[in-house]
Amino acid sequence: MCGMCLPNCPTYQLYQSETESPRGRIALIQAINQQQIKADATALLHIDHCLSCLNCETICPSKVPYGKIIDDFRNQFNSSIKKSYLSRAILKQSTKPNGLETLFHIANKPVIKQILRLGPSSLKTTALQTTQNRAEIKAFYAGSYSAAENRRGEVTLFTGCIGKSSDHDTIKDAVVILNSLGFDVNIPPQQYCCGALHQHNGQQQQASQLLKENQLQLEKLKSDFILFFSPACGENLQQLENLAVLDVRSFILSELQQQHLSFKKPDQPVALHESCSHRNRLKLKTLNYDLINCVPDVHILDSNNPSLCCGASGIQSIDYPEQSQALLQAKLTSFDFTQTNILISDNIGCSLHMKSSISGYNPNIEIIHPVSFLARQLNIKNQPDTEVTHKCDT
Ligand code: SF4
Ligand code: SF4
Structure with missing residues (x-):
């Protein structure tokens, strides 16, 4: 109850209200669980405004496990917390292999885009952005990419639920760097979400299911390392057993510390x-x-x-x-x-x-x-x- 987390909480900075702070949310959750107050729409809204950024947990001198508290609360009250149709659709589609790719493709059809633009502001967000050409994506993910020389091993890229449709340029660039470092690159075309989205949005059962699915799919592969792109995926994927799962940045850095690659000076900061x-x-x-x-x-x-x-x-x-x-x-x-x-x-x-x-x-x-x-x-x-x-x- 020291309040040290308050100045570091983005929602507290924004609303300047105790109910929008980590300490306030913990007090609300406690009061609800002890049936001192009802889990009504107002209380749930204050709690669900939380961004799960964990600035509070990082600064807390008492090591309060805030991330677990908020995840468990959202799981417990999942059916009562009001969510938009679109976010529910994203959570559902991302449990299927390549599910978000299909959803984003439909949402980006001109007529659907037009309807979404007329809708509530929540439907105009960038979450539906996809800049990629489907044919290019299909061709790219049908292949595997071999290092031209000095082969050092094989890696598999974990692109998750959003990588192929929204982060294709990063994936292509990673292939160039990894090949240059002597690694063959394998990118399974059918991939599952890591489950982080579900873990932090009240769907812990789906998150565990996705983890099991990823364990099954990834252990079939013979790669030396599984590399992920999004730090948000990392926490979940590092729970996989008997697999060498690493952040693509860490892997590349450790290779660059052992090998010589040549880079140009940038022309700007x-x-x-x-x-x-x-x-x-x-x-x-x-x-x-x-x-x-x-x-x-x-x-x-x-x-x-x-x-x-x-x-x-x-x-x-x-x-x-x-x-x-x-x-x-x-x-x-x-x-x-x-x-x-x-x-x-x-x-x-x-x-x-x-x-x-x-x-x-x-x-x-x-x-x-x-x-x-x-x-x-x-x-x-x-x-x-x-x-x-x-x-x-x-
Ligand atoms: S995790 Fe939630 S309560 Fe903690 S600092 Fe971030 S927004 Fe605030
Ligand atoms: S969560 Fe930690 S930093 Fe925040 S009020 Fe409680 S003890 Fe203090």
Whole structure:
């Protein structure tokens, strides 16, 4: 009850109300469980505004397991917490292999897009964004990609429920880097969601089911490592047994510390956004910096409020669009985009959310994954060298 978590909670910063703080939510949950108050719509709304960013858990001196408390509460009251039709559809579709790809494809048909635009603001969110050409996707995921020389092993890419439809550029760029490092890359075309979305949205049974499904599918493969892209997937996937599951960034960094790859100097600084799941769930504090610094003479521009959640938080941007937008504007304002046209973001959920508004801050900016930044700076063999760096020894 010390209140140290309050100033670090994005919803408390936004509403300046105890009921929108970690301490207030814990008190509400306790009062509901002890039947001192009813789980009415108002109480549930205050609790469900929580972004599960875990800034509170990270700072708490008493190690209160806030993440488990909120996950368990949402699971217990799942049927009473009001959710939009769209977020329910996303949760349902993401339990099927490639389910979100189908949903996004339908939602992006011009006539459906038009209807969605006329609907409530929650249906106009970026959660439905897909920029990819279905034919290109189909062709890309039908293949496997072999290293040209100095083969060191094989990796499988875990693209999860959203990667193929919304983060294809990052996946393609990872293939380039991994092949250059001597790894054959295997990408199973039919993939399941990691279950994180369900775990944090009151569907723990579905989350366990998805974990079992992933265990079954991934253990059939003979790859040396399974690499995931989204830090949000990492916490769940690292529960898989007898499989070497790693963040693609960690894997590439550890290889770059052992091998020589050559990168060009960038022609501008880069801004860096780190997701809450990276900061507070994976807790790989220096990873993004170490990886980006493998490129020579790179200058990283930080947010002046790095721990502030961008407001995406899975499907929160659909269910609470005003809250989500307010946090997004605060987050984007925390960067100086006058110095760069590149924002590096480690999580596709944040990237899609930020894309919805970033042109108001810099119309020329691109949002890319750290691995895509490396791929852009990579000196491909036989290209005239501009600048060369050797083994990354950060
Ligand atoms: S998880 Fe984030 S939004 Fe939720 S109570 Fe903690 S700090 Fe606040
Ligand atoms: S959750 Fe931790 S930091 Fe927040 S009020 Fe309770 S003890 Fe203090």
